[in-house]
């Protein structure tokens with residue numbers, strides 16, 4: 232019997248999938264481990280979605296003043312060199328899966344600026360393109376799970 236694979240935010244990609252599991256330390260002790268999780272997710276997304284084109288040391292700050300948005304990306308140039316800072320809402324991002332979804336959203340904004348040289352704040356075509364790369368990763372992983380399940 233073929234198992235139905237849920238779409239959308241039901242992720243099927245090892246570490247990403249674990250973030251929806253009640254036994255993961257990132258789920259049970261989210262507040263203690265959220266800093267580590269943010270860096271781990273950042274490294275993972277940078278490698279698998281952005282081909283390591285984002286800076287390894289991009290600042291990710293937990294922001295207590297962000298109360299209506301889950302995240303925000305700041306842009307600028309220092310000595311002519313573009314940079315981006317990702318702000319994560321302390322109040323809204325209170326779980327591992329929310330952090331995962333917010334971080335990839337903001338990384339797509341950062342990628343528009345740092346990789347393509349355009350600050351796409353309106354979720355336009357460029358931002359959409361980077362999100363599509365993430366969706367391909369997640370969908371492909373879901374398909375692999377399907378074929379693995381049907382063989383067993």
Ligand SMILES: [Zn+2]
Nearest residue numbers: 336340352354
């Ligand atoms: Zn946005």
